[in-house]
Amino acid sequence: MGTTSKALSLLELFSRATPEIGLSEFARRAGMNKATTYRLLTELAAHGFVEQTGSGREYRLGPAFLRLSALREAAVPMREVALGVLNDLSKATGETAHMSLLQGELLTSVAYTYSDTHGTQVRMEDAEVLMLHATSSGLAVLAFSPADFVDQVLSQPLKARTPDTVTDPAQIRQQLKQIRQNGFAVSISGFEQDVHSHAVPVFDSSSACIGAVAVAAPVARMDDELQSLIQTEVLNHTTRLTRLLGGFAPPSFPTIT
């Protein structure tokens, strides 16, 4: 590992749970001697990547990140990051992947990718609007949204998009419980006939749910093997996307095994 890698790997030791780390603790966790650790931290501090604080002179992340993250966001908007992940997800599952963002009480589709594995695939429309109760993405978002928001959405008359749309609030609340346990939501023909979709919520930097990533496949193609593959892949890729966007899943979110 090069010197620079050693220094950067020190930064990776910070987390929500450990926002400040002392020199000895740094050396211990990084498996380096104190003199080397100190030298690397001093270089990081000179560039505003860490700073020292408090009576114990512990280290925390420095002010350089705010500026650099603003430049990164200006150079690579969220949609471009999402497209990269969706592309991988389509390739891994052989099905259509899409991302939608919460706007008020609706989800708007912001990016989608197709696979060329099969002749048939679920087609998406640009800026399609998804109802929260009738789609796997919407259910994934509801399951990780504040209770008063869920109450508000479910207290309104819920329209049936298809004969299979679940519109009973009590039944939906049961589904939300299950989704909180699994980390993903499922909808079979709830929004479009013959579409079977799986969705996982996306979280922002304050662990608020801001949208979802879903994989949509024809019902005719869905078997146990494909279901299991999609569940694993959509969980893995969406977790990665949340990270890439600077977000954090809440502690209640199931850990991927």
Add this chain to the structure above:
Amino acid sequence: MGTTSKALSLLELFSRATPEIGLSEFARRAGMNKATTYRLLTELAAHGFVEQTGSGREYRLGPAFLRLSALREAAVPMREVALGVLNDLSKATGETAHMSLLQGELLTSVAYTYSDTHGTQVRMEDAEVLMLHATSSGLAVLAFSPADFVDQVLSQPLKARTPDTVTDPAQIRQQLKQIRQNGFAVSISGFEQDVHSHAVPVFDSSSACIGAVAVAAPVARMDDELQSLIQTEVLNHTTRLTRLLGGFAPPSFPTIT
């Protein structure tokens, strides 16, 4: 300069104007040979600090910054950063410094610091609400706000807080022009009798004006020397605060000499 410093200094070459940089250009700007530059960029890329893009395989800032800046913000909220800068500003000027943030059409004071240089000083209140037309902070914000927002604020009846408050929209517009040229606003007894204040706008990552930093001194103490000192210091410290918060002054903002 250590290896890590060399690598981190490469990151400092990115800006709004140059979001992507090729290998040769990196080497040239950094004054390093291509092999060394390549090795450092490869280490940075391995940790998500840069990534390659496009047909030219140019480098841009990587996804690591969004996550690290979210962790930085969680560890050190904006108010704490502001207090550090205000403290320096009070020390440098011997006067009261404060920061306020725009909320709707009002400014709310979010942080302030006193100097112990003089027996008398301008006192602040917690969460004080400042009118845009009657304070130096408000005028600084108006001068760098969108025209429709200025029209909206100035089209309403403007209250006089003191006999010296300027309430004539045409006269205020003249002041705003001057503020855009100077980079700072001045108010003498416009909000509180016998208070002379100077303010400079604070910008966010999209160069929108989000608030202002001001230095408030008793009119009785203000002379040419103190005015000149305050103008220099409030410009320098507020520019630093905008940077620390990840913000960027718009291109129209006067360059500090």
